[in-house]
Amino acid sequence: MNSVNVFLINSFTLDGKGGNPAGVVLNSEQLSNVQKQYIAKTVGYSETAFVQQCSEESFDVTFFTPTNEVDFCGHATLAVFHTLLEQGVIQSGKYTQYTKAGIVPIKVAESGLITMQQQRPEKLGRFSPSDIAGLLGLDNGVIESTQLPCEVISTGLADLIVPVSVGYLDKVVPNSKKMAAFCEKNNIVGLHVFELVIDNNEKTASCRNFAPLFGIEEESATGSACGALTCYLAENIPSMSSEHYIFEQGRAMGCCSEIRAKLSYDDFDQPKVLISGKATNNGETTLSLDI
Structure with a gap:
């Protein structure tokens, strides 16, 4: 060719x-x-x-x-x-x-x-807020105050799901060099950072995704990581457990995207994640x- x-x-x-x-x-x-x-x-x-x-x-x-x-x-x-x-x-x-x-x-x-x-979600480990905050240019308390874990989940790729307090997602300033080294050391593709949406009945969370180890400083829609986030939310925030989730991503890049997710369970209570979009x-x- x-x-x-x-x-x-x-x-x-x-x-x-x-x-x-x-x-x-x-x-x-x-x-x-x-x-x-x-x-x-x-x-x-x-x-x-x-x-x-x-x-x-x-x-x-x-x-x-x-x-x-x-x-x-x-x-x-x-x-x-x-x-x-x-x-x-x-x-x-x-x-x-x-x-x-x-x-x-x-x-x-x-x-x-x-x-x-x-793919069926796999939980691959957790990290403390102090391990993560510096990679994002944030204080530990911004993560700790959510009372949610920083957890690696894979539905095809291993992403570290990181919660931040509402209002702090757009304040993230990633240290790409340190983040790439952290991901390489821990066999992680990237960090998927989110804040819950509390003033909108349709959207579930806003997200940002960073994978500098693979040459991706930030991307505006990440289907695999949002699939992992769907499982994470269902397990860690039972009050938010829902069959349908809607994620916004790319806002900080001026390129908003919408990822729709559906979570269901088979006869053995194993989760099945469906991701949809146009x-x-x-x-x-x-x-x-x-x-």
Whole structure:
């Protein structure tokens, strides 16, 4: 392949605006990992997804940040199936996405709403506020006052969920160098920081996500981390336990996104997390492959 076409998609848009950009490359069978990494770095988005069609109803997808391959990406998954629908490769219905994090069931609605079932949540450890506050430019008390844990949860990627007092989310000033070193040491992808929304009957929480270890200073919508946050809230704030959750992300970046989550349980009381959202096309670009 001498060149490759990349679809530029904004995922988890709110009323057709905002969202988190992802690149999508279809028919990527002939691309090497070196080429995929080059494309992802050139596109410059937090993630670019590379798609191989396995059958009419199943697709193998790999994800690359500007610096590394990652096992899964929620907003890039949404971008993939939006692109497949828009290009006429699929219609509304149920599909399967194979990733290095596992199998992800997908449902595409006629309205364009795309829903993904995430991996069963895994709790991977906790940290004290004193371990975390300095990474965010905050005092320990801003985290301690929430009386909630700082906990690592994975629904495909390991994110550290960090609560802050209401009114402090936009005051976070991340130390990217220290945060990257902390994440590398503890095998964490990034920090997902949230504050509860107390003056809105629809939104559940506002979030910010930082993953500098993978070249992502901040991103405006993180489907995998919001899936982890859904499980976290259901367990740690029983009074907020709800079947449906709505998360806002990207406010500090001037790029608001909306991530919808649904939590249900199987016959063995194991949680199942569904993340939904819409996407918009932001154009295409063609890259020369001279490597």
